[in-house]
Amino acid sequence: MTTTQDTTTPKEKTSGVTYTPEDGLLLEVEDLYVEFHTPDGIATAINGVSFDLHQGESLAILGESGSGKSVTAQAIMGILDMPPAVIPGGHIRYCGQDLLSMPEDQRRRTRGPEVSMIFQDALSSLNPVFPVGWQIAEMFRMHRGVNKSDALQQAIRLMERVQIPAARDRVKAYPHQFSGGMRQRIMIAMAIALDPAVLIADEPTTALDVTVQAQIMALLEELQQERQMGLILITHDLGVVADVADRIAVMYAGRFVEKADVVELYSAPAHPYTRGLLESIPRLDQKGQTLAAIGGLPPNLMRIPPGCPFNPRCRRAEDVCRRDRPELREVVPGRLAACHFAEEVINA
Amino acid sequence: MGTYVIRRLLQMIPVILGATFLIFTMVFALPGDPLAGKCGERPCPPAYAAAFREKYNLNDPLPIQYGKYVGNLAQGDFGETTNGIKVIDQLKARYPITAKLALMALAFEAIVGITVGVFTGIKKGGFLDNLVLISTLVVISIPVFVVGGLSQYFLGVKLGLFPVTVTSANPSFYQLMLPAMVLGSISLAYISRLTRTSLVENLRSDYVRTATAKGLRRRRSIGLHALRNSLIPVVTFIGFDFGFLLGGAIVTEAIFNIPGVGGYLFRSIRARDGASVVGTVTVLVIVFLFVNLLVDLLYGLLDPRISHD
Numbered sequence: 337m338t339t340t341q342d343t344t345t346p347k348e349k350t351s352g353v354t355y356t357p358e359d360g361l362l363l364e365v366e367d368l369y370v371e372f373h374t375p376d377g378i379a380t381a382i383n384g385v386s387f388d389l390h391q392g393e394s395l396a397i398l399g400e401s402g403s404g405k406s407v408t409a410q411a412i413m414g415i416l417d418m419p420p421a422v423i424p425g426g427h428i429r430y431c432g433q434d435l436l437s438m439p440e441d442q443r444r445r446t447r448g449p450e451v452s453m454i455f456q457d458a459l460s461s462l463n464p465v466f467p468v469g470w471q472i473a474e475m476f477r478m479h480r481g482v483n484k485s486d487a488l489q490q491a492i493r494l495m496e497r498v499q500i501p502a503a504r505d506r507v508k509a510y511p512h513q514f515s516g517g518m519r520q521r522i523m524i525a526m527a528i529a530l531d532p533a534v535l536i537a538d539e540p541t542t543a544l545d546v547t548v549q550a551q552i553m554a555l556l557e558e559l560q561q562e563r564q565m566g567l568i569l570i571t572h573d574l575g576v577v578a579d580v581a582d583r584i585a586v587m588y589a590g591r592f593v594e595k596a597d598v599v600e601l602y603s604a605p606a607h608p609y610t611r612g613l614l615e616s617i618p619r620l621d622q623k624g625q626t627l628a629a630i631g632g633l634p635p636n637l638m639r640i641p642p643g644c645p646f647n648p649r650c651r652r653a654e655d656v657c658r659r660d661r662p663e664l665r666e667v668v669p670g671r672l673a674a675c676h677f678a679e680e681v682i683n684a
Numbered sequence: 685m686g687t688y689v690i691r692r693l694l695q696m697i698p699v700i701l702g703a704t705f706l707i708f709t710m711v712f713a714l715p716g717d718p719l720a721g722k723c724g725e726r727p728c729p730p731a732y733a734a735a736f737r738e739k740y741n742l743n744d745p746l747p748i749q750y751g752k753y754v755g756n757l758a759q760g761d762f763g764e765t766t767n768g769i770k771v772i773d774q775l776k777a778r779y780p781i782t783a784k785l786a787l788m789a790l791a792f793e794a795i796v797g798i799t800v801g802v803f804t805g806i807k808k809g810g811f812l813d814n815l816v817l818i819s820t821l822v823v824i825s826i827p828v829f830v831v832g833g834l835s836q837y838f839l840g841v842k843l844g845l846f847p848v849t850v851t852s853a854n855p856s857f858y859q860l861m862l863p864a865m866v867l868g869s870i871s872l873a874y875i876s877r878l879t880r881t882s883l884v885e886n887l888r889s890d891y892v893r894t895a896t897a898k899g900l901r902r903r904r905s906i907g908l909h910a911l912r913n914s915l916i917p918v919v920t921f922i923g924f925d926f927g928f929l930l931g932g933a934i935v936t937e938a939i940f941n942i943p944g945v946g947g948y949l950f951r952s953i954r955a956r957d958g959a960s961v962v963g964t965v966t967v968l969v970i971v972f973l974f975v976n977l978l979v980d981l982l983y984g985l986l987d988p989r990i991s992h993d
Contacts, residue, residue, distance in 0.1 A: 413897055415893055415897050444899050444900075444901065445899060446899070447896070447897055447898065447899030448897075448898050448899035449899070452897070453897045455890060455893070455894065455897075457890060460889065460890040461890040461891055461893070461894045462891060462894065463891040463895070463909050463912075463913070464891070464987075464988070465912050465913055465916075465986070465987060465988060466909075466912075474898065474900070475898060478898075478899070478900055478901075478904070479899060510988040510989070512988070512989050523894075526894075526898065
């Protein structure tokens with residue numbers, strides 16, 4: 337049954353549409369909103385997010401679980417389940433063309449050749465019943481109409497590129513026959529197969545142990561530089577982003593609360609939330625002390641508190657924080673933060 | 685794989701022994717004398733009765749009788765009825781009919797069931813979904829003899845679409861169509877529900893999300909990536925159901941007067957024909973075990989995570 341469907345699916349060539357970035361600008365996300373309409377009410381997952389991504393640039397989006405970072409990624413990819421998700425406002429432009437208003441078929445053709453994504457759990461993200469080589473080759477077959485055996489050869493080359501040992505022998509193996517790190521390499525091979533301009537990595541190393549994490553991050557960085565991709569790295573792990581990212585956007589309750597160059601952000605955070613995140617990293621030179629943690633929980637997205645969404649957890653909060661929501665503003669040149677007291681925080 | 689098959693084949697031996705012993709004991713426990721009425725109104729002459737009892741081992745105690753039966757069975761002899769008819773000859777004539785009916789029922793329930801399941805699974809909560817949920821519930825709740833009788837009356841008598849009963853000893857495809865649909869109807873309901881549930885679950889899975897992120901058409905994401913995984917439990921169910929169907933559909937065969945194994949078993953039980961009952965059930969047990977083995981092997985082919993090493 338599967339094989340007949342496999343061969344009768346019409347082959348398609350790469351779409352006639354060509355995308356050329358202007359001044360290296362690949363992706364513009366402008367005032368994006370995403371809501372989830374559930375029986376219990378409307379949860380606002382993304383609350384007016386804007387950012388740009390250029391060729392060869394790495395942007396890290398940092399945040400706790402439920403801060404909206406994965407939803408942002410899925411909205412860009414266009415793989416949100418709609419419904420329940422609704423995008424009531426905003427634009428996502430790829431090379432100047434708005435992905436949100438694009439016909440679905442045209443948008444589908446951008447997934448893979450233009451914008452591509454790696455997921456957190458490679459075991460569940462790969463199809464358990466198809467060989468890994470077949471799954472990589474599917475990209476060439478479906479997007480470029482390459483025949484089966486040629487596509488498989490290209491898949492082997494990609495597996496070699498992402499440093500899977502004995503790729504030729506393992507091309508017919510199934511996902512469960514690989515280790516976690518090797519599976520994530522297969523995901524990466526699949527994602528970069530058609531040479532996308534933008535690669536989104538959604539917590540690519542969360543499910544892996546620390547030594548493998550470093551290898552995967554090194555591979556991603558290497559591929560990004562080799563192909564001059566725009567990389568969006570989504571993570572909650574400050575340690576992971578430090579080496580790879582150029583810029584960091586810190587997300588809280590569906591908003592960016594701070595955007596900065598990675599080095600500057602680490603040396604002097606401009607938002608109390610970012611400061612709290614940095615203080616919660618265990619440090620080797622401070623053994624035996626209680627680990628600093630941010631008290632409280634992220635807000636319920638159906639009832640985001642008025643004023644600054646972080647105010648119930650903020651040690652610095654004053655009346656103005658409970659009343660007025662701080663906008664993301666330039667604190668010092670090149671540094672954006674959404675805090676009434678950003679100047680004080682950055683100099684603290 | 686080879687050692688797995690051999691192990692499974694060896695495991696069949698105690699199952700066959702246990703099943704035949706139970707059947708043998710039950711038939712042995714049935715009241716009545718095989719000689720009663722054998723010679724018309726009068727009792728049989730003592731010499732004939734003695735020869736008869738000797739021939740069919742009726743003087744032996746149960747374990748000896750059973751031991752002799754199994755000994756014959758091991759040589760491929762399924763025994764003969766008290767009329768001197770070989771059970772194996774009866775089965776040879778009837779099994780093709782039952783097998784044909786089983787295959788037709790299986791094709792019907794699999795094709796219609798999976799198709800319905802896929803369409804309801806894609807449009808979960810829609811009109812078609814609710815319609816199918818309710819109608820499958822109705823089908824599952826009604827006994828086969830009611831469905832059989834009603835379909836005979838409406839589709840056979842009133843509308844004249846199908847023959848009401850089977851009239852030949854070697855029924856045609858057309859004559860078996862209505863019985864096959866009746867026989868397959870309950871499993872059809874299960875298959876469509878199983879496919880639906882399984883597909884709905886897989887549509888939410890991470891690898892279907894990956895398929896979408898790979899820029900595949902929706903038809904391919906669903907029809908290949910999600911469906912291939914959803915069919916694993918469905919095919920398993922179909923396989924087991926095939927084993928049941930090959931066991932002969934006693935009720936359906938009786939309703940439609942089909943000269944298959946089920947009808948034969950039914951008549952043999954009513955006629956207290958011990959040899960036929962034991963012989964037929966033994967064959968059915970063996971067939972069922974082999975079909976199960978095939979299903980388990982098929983399962984390994986469908987799901988690469990299952991290993992038979």
